[in-house]
Amino acid sequence: MASLLKKMKRIFEFNKLENLSNKEIAALMKVFDKTVRNKLSNALKTIKLKITTR
Numbered sequence: 001m002a003s004l005l006k007k008m009k010r011i012f013e014f015n016k017l018e019n020l021s022n023k024e025i026a027a028l029m030k031v032f033d034k035t036v037r038n039k040l041s042n043a044l045k046t047i048k049l050k051i052t053t054r
Contacts, residue, residue, distance in 0.1 A: 012043040
């Protein structure tokens, strides 16, 4: 998770650690739902890539 960008990391934490929905995260961060979806997807891809390349 250390390699994730700041906003991406925060969205990932809100979603996975605090169990917030995409709509809740979007409201908190004042962004669109689609932005949350995209950032979360990118975070998961980044994490998966780091895990599989070890």
